[in-house]
Amino acid sequence: MIIRKYIVNDMREALVRAKYELGKEAIIISHKKVRPGNWFNPFRKKRLEVTIAIEEDIHEKNKTKKEELERTVKKRMAEKASPDFASKKNSRRFDKVFSNQERALERWEAYCKKNSMPQEDVTFEELKSFVGETYLENAFYKELKLSKINVFIGPTGVGKTTTIAKLASKEYLQNGQKVGLITIDTYRIAAVEQLKTYAGILGIPCETVNEPGEMRKKISRLSYCDMILIDTVGASPKNEDRIEDIKKYVDEIDGDKNNYLVLSMSADVDTNNSVLKKYKELNYDSMILTKFDEVKNYKNFWNIIENNVVPIQYFCYGQNVPEDIEESSLENVLTYLWSELAND
Known part of the structure; x- marks a missing residue:
């Protein structure tokens, strides 16, 4: 077992390190x-000494994963920085980019003719x-x-739940925000426990709402x-009753809010359109x-760029919390797709 001691200002700093x-x-x-130091000084500010441990074999696996991730990031950055990234032409890549999408191809042909x-x-x-x-x-x-x-x-x-965990970790650990979690996904006990586990690791509050009438009370508890961040039950687009049930919970939320639709890019186009x-x-x-x-x-x-008009704020590309999430600027998204699909 590996044991480390950290002298920090608060628990957040210890968890990050x-x-x-x-x-x-x-x-x-x-x-x-x-009170840090080699001699007693009652006026020296007290700090927090946190002792943290991890099994050695798990640490070695994490170290390997971290090194692999760093290599991948460096490779992507090096590729983007190279002249080839911006200028190299590749017919295989062309097929992957346009994927027989007629409307996009028509627009591309018009763009090429114009230029x-x-x-x-x-x-x-x-x-x-x-x-652009x-x-x-x-x-x-x-x-x-x-x-x-x-x-x-x-x-x-x-x-949805993993995305919430990424955002909660990012906002709490990196940006110093006070974050509270709420789940209404009582259809799946595992989902509730998963969110509570994340909350426990971070040391942030997590409330469970069992019926729509509880929503305002639970939000009020987290008013500070x-x-x-509110997790909801998943619903197939064909399950109208479940969607109507979710709506009852959402309608109980007063004031300004962001309603994020979380959409998988690995689903087929028809499913996402539905x-x-x-x-x-x-x-x-x-x-x-x-x-x-x-x-x-x-x-x-x-499909999304042709048919969707609402803002896309983030995109996710893995299970690592909170690393595998980025703000979805057009350049970030295109860079990721271009790099990842280069050698498939």
Whole structure:
């Protein structure tokens, strides 16, 4: 077992350092107030001594994963910085980019004709310029910030709970925000426990709402928080009763809120179109795109940029909390897709 002691200002700092150095499986063994230094000084400010431990084999696995992640990031950054990233033409990549999407191809052909460019190949810079000039009002250009109250809706299995954990960790540990969690996903006991586990690790409050009438009371309990993240039960777009049930909970929330539709980029286009259409009943006003790490082509990208008008704030590409999430600027999304699909 590996044991580390940290002298810190608060528990948040200890958790950030421990997670970075040891991994998310590290556990707190003890903590106490101390006055640092080799001699007693009653006027010296007390700090927190936190003892944290992790099993050695888990630490080694985490170290390997961290090194692999760092190599991947460095490779992606090096690739983007190289002249080839922006200018190299590749017919295989062209097929993956446009994926037989007729509307996108028609627009691309018109763009190439206008700019006297060949149509059969595409570079990263050409793709970025094409999207930026052709889709002037696209959802990736629209900015949005987390609100005081944020509701996450979407089908089962798209990663709502994990996304909430990433955002909670990011806002609490990195940005110093007071974060509170609420779950109404009482259909799945595991989902409630998963969110409570994340809350316990972070040391932040988590409330469970069992019926719509409890919503305002539970939100009131968390009124001191800078932001509240609300997890909801997953519902197939075909399950109208479940969607109506979710609506009863959401309608009980007073004041301004962000309603995030969480959508999986690995689902087929028809399924996502059905979700986009049916979930309008819940008045979503923004989106988070997940499972970019499972994407094999650009089909959902073109479908969303052609048909969606609400802002897309984040995109996710893995299970690591809180690392695998980024703000979804057009450049971030295109860079990720271009890099990940390069060698498939």
